Amino acid sequence: MTAMTTGAPVTGSTRxxxxxxxxxxxxxxxxxxxMLCLLLLFALGxxxxxxxxxxxxxxxxxxxxxxxPLTPQWHNFVTAWQQANMSAGLLNSLIVVAxxxxxxxxxxxxxxxxxxxxxxPGAGTFTTYLLVTSSLPxxxxxxxxxxxxxxxxxxxTLFGLIVVYWGLFSPFATLLLRSFMLGIPRELEEAAxxxxxxxxxxxxxxxLPIAAPGxxxxxxxxxxxxxxxxxxAVTFIQDSAKLPVSTAFFSFQQGFSQDYTLFGAAGxxxxxxxxxxxxxxQRRFIEGVSTSGLGG
Amino acid sequence: MLxxxxxxxxxxxxxxxxxxxxxxxEWSGTGAARWVGLANYAELAGDPExxxxxxxxxxxxxxxxxxxxxxxLFGAFALTRIRRFRLLFRVVYFVPYIVAxxxxxxxxxxxxxxxxxxxxxxxxxxxxxxxxxxxxxxFVNNWAWWGFLVVVFLAAMQGVDPHLYEAAALDGAGPxxxxxxxxxxxxxxxxxxxxxxxxxxxxxxxxxxYVLTQGGPAGTxxxxxxxxxxxxxxxxxxxxxxxxxxxxxxxxxxxxGVYLVMRSRKAWAI
Numbered sequence: 169m170t171a172m173t174t175g176a177p178v179t180g181s182t183r184x185x186x187x188x189x190x191x192x193x194x195x196x197x198x199x200x201x202x203m204l205c206l207l208l209l210f211a212l213g214x215x216x217x218x219x220x221x222x223x224x225x226x227x228x229x230x231x232x233x234x235x236x237p238l239t240p241q242w243h244n245f246v247t248a249w250q251q252a253n254m255s256a257g258l259l260n261s262l263i264v265v266a267x268x269x270x271x272x273x274x275x276x277x278x279x280x281x282x283x284x285x286x287x288x289p290g291a292g293t294f295t296t297y298l299l300v301t302s303s304l305p306x307x308x309x310x311x312x313x314x315x316x317x318x319x320x321x322x323x324x325t326l327f328g329l330i331v332v333y334w335g336l337f338s339p340f341a342t343l344l345l346r347s348f349m350l351g352i353p354r355e356l357e358e359a360a361x362x363x364x365x366x367x368x369x370x371x372x373x374x375x376l377p378i379a380a381p382g383x384x385x386x387x388x389x390x391x392x393x394x395x396x397x398x399x400x401a402v403t404f405i406q407d408s409a410k411l412p413v414s415t416a417f418f419s420f421q422q423g424f425s426q427d428y429t430l431f432g433a434a435g436x437x438x439x440x441x442x443x444x445x446x447x448x449x450q451r452r453f454i455e456g457v458s459t460s461g462l463g464g
Numbered sequence: 465m466l467x468x469x470x471x472x473x474x475x476x477x478x479x480x481x482x483x484x485x486x487x488x489x490e491w492s493g494t495g496a497a498r499w500v501g502l503a504n505y506a507e508l509a510g511d512p513e514x515x516x517x518x519x520x521x522x523x524x525x526x527x528x529x530x531x532x533x534x535x536x537l538f539g540a541f542a543l544t545r546i547r548r549f550r551l552l553f554r555v556v557y558f559v560p561y562i563v564a565x566x567x568x569x570x571x572x573x574x575x576x577x578x579x580x581x582x583x584x585x586x587x588x589x590x591x592x593x594x595x596x597x598x599x600x601x602x603f604v605n606n607w608a609w610w611g612f613l614v615v616v617f618l619a620a621m622q623g624v625d626p627h628l629y630e631a632a633a634l635d636g637a638g639p640x641x642x643x644x645x646x647x648x649x650x651x652x653x654x655x656x657x658x659x660x661x662x663x664x665x666x667x668x669x670x671x672x673x674y675v676l677t678q679g680g681p682a683g684t685x686x687x688x689x690x691x692x693x694x695x696x697x698x699x700x701x702x703x704x705x706x707x708x709x710x711x712x713x714x715x716x717x718x719x720x721g722v723y724l725v726m727r728s729r730k731a732w733a734i
Contacts, residue, residue, distance in 0.1 A: 200542050204553050207539055211557050211611060218571045221580075230580045279468035296724065301476050303661075303720050305668050307689045308709030309479035311493055311702045312486065316479060318494075335475025338468055396564035398671045403697070418566045418675065428574050435567040446562045450555050457561075457612065458619035 222248075222432030229429055241429065248433035251425065256409055257416030258441070260326060261395055264412050267330040268337065268394040269387050275338045277383070280345035281371055285357070295343065302339040306399065314403060324406050332404065333394050341386045344459055348382035349375065385456025388449060395442055413438050480713075486706040493702035504707035514708065516683055517691040520598060524687060525666035527602045528609075529659060535606075536613025536658075541643050543614070544621050554618060557611035565608065565671035572604040573676065594684045597677050601685055605672040613658065620654035621647055660723045664716045688712050 221229055222244055223237040249255065283291050313332065314323065322328030352375065360374045401415045411419065417438050421431055446453050487504055491497035508514050539557060543550050560568065576583045576590040583590055590600040628646045637645060648655065670689040673679060679686035679694065688708055696705035 200545050204539070204542050204546070207535070208553060208556050210607070211560050214571050214575055214607065215559065215563070217575060221574050226580075233575075233577075233581045233584070275467045275471060278466075298472075299724070300717070300720055301472060301480075303664050303716050304476065304480060305689070305709060305712040305716060307668065307670065307692050308483050308706070308713050309476060310693075310709075311696045311705055312479035312482035313475065315493060315702075316474075316482075331471070332475055335471050338471060339476075342468060392562065398565055398675070414564050414566050417564075417570075421566075421570060428577065428580050431570050432574060435570045439563050439567050442562050442564070443559070446559070447555070450558075454554070454558065454615055454619075457558075458616045 218432050219436055220432075221429055222436050224429050226427060226429055244429050244433040245437065248420075248430045249437060251430060252420035252434040252437075253408065253411070253416050254413070254434065254437050257411055257413035257438075260410055260416075261412040261414070263326050264330055264333070265391050265394050267327070268333040269390050271330065271334045272338045272341050272390045273383055273387060275334060276341035276345050276386070277376070277379070279338070279342045280349050281375060283342070283346045284349035285354075285375075295346070298339040298343055302343075306336065310399070310403060317404065323404060324410065326405070326410055326412075329401065329404050329412070332400050333390075333397065336400070337390050337393060341390060344386055344456075345379070345382055349379055352378050384449075385452050385459065388445070388453050389456040391445070392442060392453075483706045483709055486703050487710045489703045490701075491703040491706075492700045493696060497703060500703070504704050507704065508707055508711065513683060513686065513691060514688075517686045517688045520685065521667050521669075521687050523598065524602055524669060525663055527599075528606070528662050528666045532606050532610040532613055533659070533662070535610040536617050537643075537648075539610070539614035540617035540621055541647060543618055544647075545639070554615060557614045559611070560608045561612045563608060566675055568604060568608045569672060569675040572600075572607070576600065591677055592681055594681050597681060598685045601672050601676050604676065605669065616654065616658065617651065620651040624650040656726065657723070660719050663719050667712055667715050 217234055220235070220237055221233070223240040223242070224244075225241055228238060282288060283294065288294075317323040317328050317332075320328075322331065356378070357370050357374050360370050365373065395412075396414060398414050398418070401412050402418065405411055405415060408416075408419070417434055420434055486497055488499060488501060489497035490500050490503075539553075543553055546553075563571070573591070575581045578584055578589045578592070588596065590596050624647060628650070629642055632642045632646050668689060669687060670693070673685050673687050673690050674693065677685045679690045688711070692705045692708040692712070695701045695708065
């Protein structure tokens with residue numbers, strides 16, 4: 169942080185001006201970079217070692233757990249793919265993620281539009297209600313929901329899990345979409361109404377095309393959440409053929425084999441699709457996540 | 465709006481109301497429930513497992529209010545101070561957040577394993593020790609978490625008016641002073657929101673404990689959620705589990721209440 173501290177105690181106004189500009193927008197010294205690189209290492213190191221472990225033989229892993237693999241054992245991935253039932257797991261997850269994202273977008277989109285535009289009575293109370301229910305402990309209603317789902321024959325079905333995710337993820341998506349839609353100028357819809365468009369037509373022809381950029385970050389955040397979700401997946405899906413990839417991976421780890429190289433390979437397989445999606449769309453991803461963290 | 469209400473009542477509100485009811489009953493999770501009044505709550509008050517789990521949640525909350533918040537604030541503030549590679553750092557810090565909890569658990573189980581990892585080198589069984597297990601699990605959870613805070617804090621800090629920094633520097637404020645007097649007050653709404661959310665999420669935390677230690681060894685990592693899960697699905701005492709859930713809901717209800725009151729009074733906008 170040397171560059172900034174030297175810029176601080178200044179007397180001449182011109183020097184102070186340049187120093188201030190430097191510390192406001194940049195000008196971090198080597199110390200800042202060293203600290204940032206240490207954090208980088210903390211984030212990335214364990215992942216790299218994990219990938220290495222996936223490419224070793226068991227004996228090599230036992231003798232040198234942290235090193236670069238001598239001869240990469242690519243067949244570990246094939247073995248892990250088969251033993252951990254990855255093809256079924258990834259397919260199930262694809263169904264769950266697609267169903268969840270589509271459903272959440274429709275449910276939250278309709279509700280957000282209604283709350284932002286139709287001037288319904290009690291909209292403010294409803295906003296608070298959504299905020300409260302989305303911070304309820306999910307474990308609290310887990311058991312009654314489980315009971316209800318077995319009664320409705322939704323237990324142990326992917327559709328049942330998707331419906332649970334709709335319930336879990338749509339309140340927050342609604343709140344985010346609502347604030348996005350409030351930013352759309354009303355004049356556009358009024359113009360459409362004057363031209364004789366009905367409520368639905370206004371929604372589909374005017375609002376949705378403008379709101380589309382608001383949906384993408386929410387779709388990505390929902391996709392990530394439903395792909396990685398564990399508690400409800402492990403509770404509501406029992407049949408090993410229907411396990412989404414998170415619980416397929418977990419049950420593989422809990423199984424007979426205690427082969428850490430295969431855990432590594434299966435883990436890499438599970439993370440890879442989300443990682444690629446993230447890297448491809450990282451700006452949108454981060455936009456969605458940071459707005460969800462900034463609060464109502 | 466109707467679909468949202470229907471799905472919300474079906475998945476969240478209905479079961480929650482039923483959970484509240486069942487917390488006053490003796491219920492196995494299937495079949496009929498028998499009304500027992502406050503007996504479950506009375507039992508909770510004297511249950512050493514519940515006390516231990518609650519205490520672990522409090523420790524957990526304290527850890528998450530300090531360590532990841534400090535890392536997040538430091539990382540974000542440092543990123544506002546550099547010109548090159550800001551986006552690269554931000555993306556990399558965020559990657560662990562993308563990794564699923566089950567895989568994060570596996571990464572650290574491999575890395576710290578007493579058979580093939582650092583545990584062997586150090587001669588420690590991180591997840592099997594009654595003293596080390598809870599901090600280790602929290603550490604693993606934090607690895608996947610702090611990058612999220614960097615991203616959110618950075619987004620908030622980028623909204624701070626640069627003229628404020630210029631003025632502070634003119635008055636002779638160093639970087640630490642600028643952070644304390646300019647950055648922190650400017651991002652107070654985000655800071656408060658994430659602080660309160662940290663408390664809520666800490667009391668709901670489940671995945672890492674369940675996957676890494678299942679509450680063991682000897683209950684030293686049990687938290688309310690894993691205790692609830694065990695009571696409901698292993699001991700088949702759904703009524704008792706619901707009572708734990710209601711206590712958890714009350715805790716987060718208080719936090720949400722504080723948040724709503726503060727938001728309506730704009731208590732942080734000084």
